[in-house]
Every structure is written in structure tokens, then in C-alpha cells.
Amino acid sequence: MNPSPATASLEETHGRPKFPQPPRGAEPAPSERLRAHEWLAKAIGLASPVADDVCRRPGGALNVVCPQCTTKNRVPAQRTAQDPHCGKCGAILLPAEPIDLSDLNFERVIAGTELPVVVDFHAHWCGPCRTMAPHFARAAEQAKGRALFVKVDSDASPATAARFAVRSIPTVVRLERGAEVERFSGVRSAADLVRFALG
Numbered sequence: 001m002n003p004s005p006a007t008a009s010l011e012e013t014h015g016r017p018k019f020p021q022p023p024r025g026a027e028p029a030p031s032e033r034l035r036a037h038e039w040l041a042k043a044i045g046l047a048s049p050v051a052d053d054v055c056r057r058p059g060g061a062l063n064v065v066c067p068q069c070t071t072k073n074r075v076p077a078q079r080t081a082q083d084p085h086c087g088k089c090g091a092i093l094l095p096a097e098p099i100d101l102s103d104l105n106f107e108r109v110i111a112g113t114e115l116p117v118v119v120d121f122h123a124h125w126c127g128p129c130r131t132m133a134p135h136f137a138r139a140a141e142q143a144k145g146r147a148l149f150v151k152v153d154s155d156a157s158p159a160t161a162a163r164f165a166v167r168s169i170p171t172v173v174r175l176e177r178g179a180e181v182e183r184f185s186g187v188r189s190a191a192d193l194v195r196f197a198l199g
């Protein structure tokens with residue numbers, strides 16, 4: 001495995017958000033902040049520092065990076081499960097199935113996405129990976145809008161696999177704001193994966 005930690009740098013782009021935004025500088029009313037905070041805690045299960053940040057923003061919006069064009073979008077917290085689209089390229093930001101990321105876009109997508117991210121490091125020749133694939137897909141569907149399920153081919157993206165020191169596959173890692181929180185290796189059921197995703 002290539003131990004190089006280098007990742008390609010991507011040009012910064014900023015798309016216009018698809019959702020209407022409240023006036024600049026407007027603080028949400030305390031009751032709205034509380035509602036958004038409670039919703040985030042219960043529905044998404046976000047850790048409180050993220051929820052605090054999100055609830056201070058007008059409209060309680062989460063940052064989500066488009067997996068197709070890597071543009072940062074803001075999605076109202078209550079609408080993460082309603083198929084929000086990228087303001088720049090129109091791709092669905094939080095689909096009901098796992099998305100494939102590579103060394104080229106992994107860092108930017110996971111670092112800028114404020115929902116929990118679950119990464120499956122796999123390879124096409126790995127039997128246990130193939131066994132877990134349908135469970136991983138079902139978990140992505142069940143956790144739609146609450147967590148982003150990502151697949152990384154450890155052969156095709158050696159820098160990302162090396163960064164996470166992946167020694168066996170499948171290895172599944174949960175990230176919050178780009179930082180690893182928890183991991184396991186081996187096959188798990190869809191229900192277990194959903195529980196793992198939501199902490």
C-alpha cells in the first residue's frame with residue numbers, strides 16, 4: 001500500500017444554495033434555535049458542538065459538500081432527508097445510497113460535511129466486502145438525511161486508505177467534521193451499521 005499521505009488539492013468553488021436564505025445577519029429567534037437544536041439532537045444525533053454552531057446560523061443550516069462537484073452547500077437541518085440538491089451542479093447532496101469517493105475528493109467532502117460520515121474501505125476482490133455491501137446500502141437508505149455513507153476503494157485510493165491506516169478490509173470508520181470517532185473491521189448487519197452511524 002502506498003504510504004504517501006498526499007491528497008490532490010481541489011479548486012475552491014462556491015455554488016449558490018438552492019434553499020431560500022434568511023436575511024444576512026439575522027439571528028434566529030430563541031424558540032427557533034431551541035427547536036432546531038432539539039431536532040438535530042434527536043433526529044441526526046449530532047454532537048453538541050456541531051448543534052451549537054448550526055443553531056447559531058440563521059435557519060439552522062448544515063454545511064454539506066457536493067459529492068459530485070465538491071461545492072459547499074448549506075442545507076436547512078430539517079430538510080436533510082428531503083433530497084436537497086447541489087446549488088451548482090444539481091446533484092443530490094445526501095442520497096439514499098452510498099456514494100463513492102476517491103483520493104481526489106474524499107478530504108474536501110468529509111471535512112466540509114457536518115453530518116456524521118461513515119466510510120467503508122473495501123476492494124473488489126474482497127469477499128467479506130461483497131458480503132457487507134448490501135447491508136451497507138440498506139443502512140445508507142435507513143439513515144438517509146442523518147448520516148452520509150461513503151465507500152472508498154482502498155486499492156484505487158491508496159492515500160486515503162493510508163491516512164486511516166487501513167490494515168484489513170472491510171474497515172468502517174465514523175467521522176464527525178472530518179475527524180475519526182470510531183472504527184471496526186469485519187462484516188456487520190444493516191441495523192448495526194445504522195446504530196454505528198448515529199453513535
Ligand SMILES: [Zn+2]
Pocket residue numbers: 066067068069070071086087088089090091
Ligand atoms: Zn455539485
